[in-house]
Amino acid sequence: MLCPSGYFPLQKAETCIQTLQQWGYVVQVGKTIGLQNHYFAGTDEERLHDLQQALNDPHIQAIFCARGGYGLSRIIDQLDFTAFIQHPKWVIGFSDITILHARLQRLGFPSLHAPMANAFNDGGVEGASVQSLKAVLSGQPIHYCLAPHAFNRLGNVTAPLVGGNLTIIAHLIGSADSIDTTNKILVMEDVGEYLYNVDRMLIQLKRAGMLQNLAGLLVGGFTDMKDTTIPFGKTVEEIVREHVAEYNYPVAFHFPVSHGEPNLAVKLGVSYHLSVCENEVVLKEITESM
Known part of the structure; x- marks a missing residue:
């Protein structure tokens, strides 16, 4: 440690x-x-x-x-x-x-x-x-079944999972460690950011070509968000939905990774089957026995 x-x-x-x-x-x-x-x-x-x-x-x-x-x-x-x-x-x-x-x-x-x-x-x-x-x-494969969200976009995909903290994902753009999101499921979360800055970071990802060719998107918790004196006028969920509206990959909101609770463990760099249905969201790790 x-x-x-x-x-x-x-x-x-x-x-x-x-x-x-x-x-x-x-x-x-x-x-x-x-x-x-x-x-x-x-x-x-x-x-x-x-x-x-x-x-x-x-x-x-x-x-x-x-x-x-x-x-x-x-x-x-x-x-x-x-x-x-x-x-x-x-x-x-x-x-x-x-x-x-x-x-x-x-x-x-x-x-x-x-x-x-x-x-x-x-x-x-x-x-x-x-x-x-x-x-x-302890070696148990990941298999999470989650409640649906009204903003979810339905679909099924099998792809590797990448991502993490949105501020850091944006911070790494242009560096040797910039995350390759092409044909990947991207997971993102953040804490303590102004709503306008979440909007700005998503525009940065979009302009860097990191949102166009995703296999899927998991939108985690955005905790302790802040607003300006003149309100930005949109929630985090509405901001994300707007920036990915033109694409057709599956999107799941309120995925349980967060700076708050819950913050479930997920393996990055391994493949999952993501199913976003009307009644549930399922993220299931692909194992050799499958």
Whole structure:
């Protein structure tokens, strides 16, 4: 467990550490848990060293990121994935960890967009989010059946899942880690953004050619949204619907990935069958036995 981005107090990680141990995992706590350099979990050099050490260690089976926030883009280009490629492992997290997910997608390795340490606090251990992570780590294939939404666009598709935090997806455009969305199911969520900025980021994705050729779109939670003094005049759902109205791929709103609850674990970089019907939405992982 480590913090490659924002500061996270050690005491807030204790419930998560204890729970992972109860699940049977040996938890190695990185030096960046509880380490603080202003906003960050240590200096760039300290966070880089901690993450690089975890990527290199062949005995580590998963890198659990305790918090997102901001900071990975400051060190991503200094990371060496040579040892990771020889001994791949799960990278777990969301939000700013989308940068790591994007790099792994480019390298051809799956990763886990999943709850982080805070989700284990306040009685969350038995909640759907944390339990979904436990299920995935134990080897259960993902199979989620969800309620429909009035804005959904119906359809069926089989394709790999990519994406994560919308701000980070937009942030990566033009970089070596820009996400290839062609013939992919894109999942996106965000927190604390102004409505006009969500509109602007979707226009940026559209102008970069990232919305035109999707196989499907999963619109997750957009929590704690903000509006301007003069209201923008549309909800997040209406903004998204407007920007994808000209396309014909299936779209599912209120997919349960979010900075709030629920935030179910999903594997990025693996293929799923997505079925958006009038009465339900089904996301089912494609396994070798299928």
